[in-house]
Amino acid sequence: MMKKLLAAVALLLMATPAVARNYNPRETFAPLDLGQTVNRYRSSNGMPGPDYWQNRADYAIRATLDTKAKVLRGSVRITYTNNSPDTLRVIWLHLEQNLYKAGSRGYKAAGGPVRGVTGGMALDSAKIAIGGDAAATVEPLISDTRAQLRLPAPLASGETAVIEIAYHFSIPGTFGGRMAWGRSKDGEIYDLAQWYPRVAVYDDLRGWDPLPYLAQEFYLEYGNFDYWLTVPSDMIVAGSGKLMNPEEVLTKRQVGRLEKAAHSDETVMIRSPDEIGDPATRPKRGGTLTWHFRMENTRDVAWSASSAFAWDAARINLPNGKHSVAMSLYPAESAGPERWGRSTEYMKDAVERFSAKWYPYPWPAAINIAGPATGMEYPGIVFDGIPDKGKVLFWISAHEIGHSWYPMIVGFDERRHAWMDEGFNTFIDVYESDEFNGGEYAPKRDSEYAPGGGNPVDEILPILADKDAPPIVSRADTVIETWRHPVTYFKSALGLILLRKQILGPERFDHAFRRFTAAWAYRHPQPADFFRAMASDAGEDLDYWWRGWYFNNWQMDLAATKIAYVDDMPAKGALITVAAKDKLIMPATLRVTFADGSVKDVRLPAETWIRQAASAVPVGGTSKVVRAEIDPGHKLPDKDRSNNVVTG
Structure with missing residues (x-):
């Protein structure tokens, strides 16, 4: 019986015409170059390597808020430790307040009218001491939102530099965006961020990485902070x-x-x-x-x-x-x-759930x-926001405090890879919305196509069909507002949800995701580290998924196309042909309904399409098949569901 079944499958495959001009298994399943060499710093399993290193910056800051002049004046003492194997000759600082200077790169990159200007951050003095040497005055070389400090002596591996800077800046009004001052009914409110010179990251991938601040986000070193605020x-x-x-x-x-x-x-x-x-x-x-x-x-x-x-x-x-x-x-x-x-109630619940599920x-x-x-x-x-209320306040509160995990604990380079901090955080806050107070504010979906909370695999389809939409793995600064939220937040988060529910299952996914989070807490993982960590821990070659969903904006079109029988006799077992008609594929469920009323679900792995675009799947049974449907639960982002059903 088994020999006859296999022979029938082989004959059916040979007779199957090419059904997917867009699908080529050698393209979808080709080995994927992640663009990051495995070495002693970053291991093949996505974990920090045995020689992983990271520099450190500890801060002591004293600042005074002048509410009349709308000016912050401060001094900072940065103790910078060079844990790298390299000798450093310069140190780079971020001065994000210079975004608001007329002519800044960020304002030019915005492609629109300048909302407001200030004089940026003025460095009034700067001194550096290396080891036990006396502090030497240095002249910062300022370039847009960065400042280079040329060291008075080389900073060898294992040595520490103490940097002392006095500075001041005018606080932006509401045009400041991420930080600003504004008025409420009873008085002014000052939200102060990007408020001191911050050391850029020196890492094993690029050396110094002081990308200019274009109003995206941040990549910073870890340390301890003491700060005194006079108000x-x-x-x-x-x-x-x-x-x-x-x-x-x-x-x-x-x-x-x-x-x-x-x-x-x-x-x-x-x-x-x-x-x-x-x-x-x-x-x-x-x-x-x-x-x-x-x-x-x-x-x-x-x-x-x-x-x-x-x-x-x-x-x-x-x-x-x-x-x-x-x-x-x-x-x-x-x-x-x-x-x-209810804000504190929301914050308490979110932090407790995120801590229990992912990392304390x-x-x-x-x-x-x-x-x-x-x-x-x-x-x-x-x-x-001052006017936030109800579900909007819950959603934004849970989302923003969720960033404490990604990228504040797990130190993603969100200046380059916004999809990692926004997508990962949107992924965890979707579950928070489902669980808070029995789903009081569920479901939460980060899609502009169905803001009321529809099926996310339908909401993503316009993005996948948009030939101009960027892939997830794009430099953050290149993603314009049209696609920033749909791709950076929604598609990135949905990729993790699909990986968890449809590809790996919660048991394998959760273990790998928690292990990655714990291993990279207070460290600097890169995209390749995440891709390797999930594949290695889960025991799955996921190159096809990273390529189709993250490195490309491919579409999916799975179809059930034919019902056949061994020796043309239903009593000997049925064969259902399933086809991939576009480049993106995933594991799927095939539901088969027989004439005797029985129903059988067959789980199709991704390898169903690893050699050919169409596969005849043996589904057994002893009576005629009256219906076969791929993805009956509507779990996959299939662009054309009209071909998901075949009847007999």
Whole structure:
């Protein structure tokens, strides 16, 4: 019987005409060059190699906010450790405030009118000390949003340089985008980010990597941060990390409330909306106060300050009995249970779920700010919109704090590979929306084609059909706004969902994804590291998937085309021909319905199409097949579902 069945399959394949001019198995399944050499730094299994190294930058920053002049003045002491095998002659810094200078590369690249200008970041002085030598004055060589510091002596492997810089800049208004100052009903709000000179990454792939800032995102070194912020005494300040001197900047009552919140699963008011403007809620009238924050093992810090903030908080429960604190700060017009009154609830739930599912949250606080810089993330603190409410506030809060994992813990180069931080984070926050409060705000879909939340495999079809849409693996700065969200967020996230549910299954995917996350926590993985890590841990050659979904914008058209029988006798078993009519393929389910009423699902691996465009699949049975359908659950991004069914 088996010999007859195999012979029938062979004859059917020989008789099958070419059904897919667009499909060539040798193209789809060809070996994939990931463009990154395997070596002692980065291993073949996608993990950091035995000689992986990473430089380090520790910061001590003191800054003063001048609310009258709208100027920030500061000084920073950067302790930079060269862990590379190379001797360094220069150090590059990022000065992202120079984006707002007239004539900046970022404004030219935007291709539209300049929204607003400032004088950028002025470096008032710079000194560098190597080892135990005395500090030498250096003259920064500024090029757009970067500054090169030429070292007074070579910085050998294992040595440390101490850089001291005084600086100032005018704070952009709402045209600042990711950081800005603006007005609320009761006072001004300042969202401060990109607010100090930051060391660029020197890595094993490119050496110094100080790409100009074109209003995309960031690639930074890890270290410890201590920072002191001097602001008018009527202001409340929230910053990345832990507040080190609460007794100096809060009232005794507020210190007690904050302590209560640290042990409460219910939201506790630290400063209620009714208390905004009450002098009794500040420990000092007139003058200034200096707030001291500390954050360890982070690549950045950001902060916000306002006299108009209400403030609430609650405990976050983390794995292994550890805790953090969720906080929300917002003006009076954002208050209420339909608005920011639930923000801390959202933050707490998201951090707890992400920690349990993927990797424990490492920092002392997770803070949500309602202010002028909306929809932007930094380690441990996110900026969202004053008018946000309901499902929009939930979605944006969960998404932005989700960035604490990607790229704040796992240090992706989001300046080049925005699809990794945005796509990975959209992937995890889709599940958060499904699970929060029994799906209160589900489903969450990041597609402009069906904003109400349709089937994502249908929503992606216009993107796959768009001949001008870029592949996911594109340099971030080249992806224009038309495709930025559909490709960088939605397609990237959907690629992970399809990999998890349809290709590997949750058991293999989750193990590999968690292992990758833990291995690269506080390190700098590249796309090739991720591709190798998932394939190696899952035990699957995924080149066909990386090529079709990530490196190209291929379309899928799977079809069920023919019903046949062994020796033309249904009692001897049926053969269903399935065809790939376009370049993208995936594992699929074939559902066969027999005349006797029985139904059988046959799982088709990707290798069904590894040698030919059409395969005759033995499905058994003893009665006539009345219907065969590929992808009956509508799980795959198939562009033409009209050919998914064949009847007999």
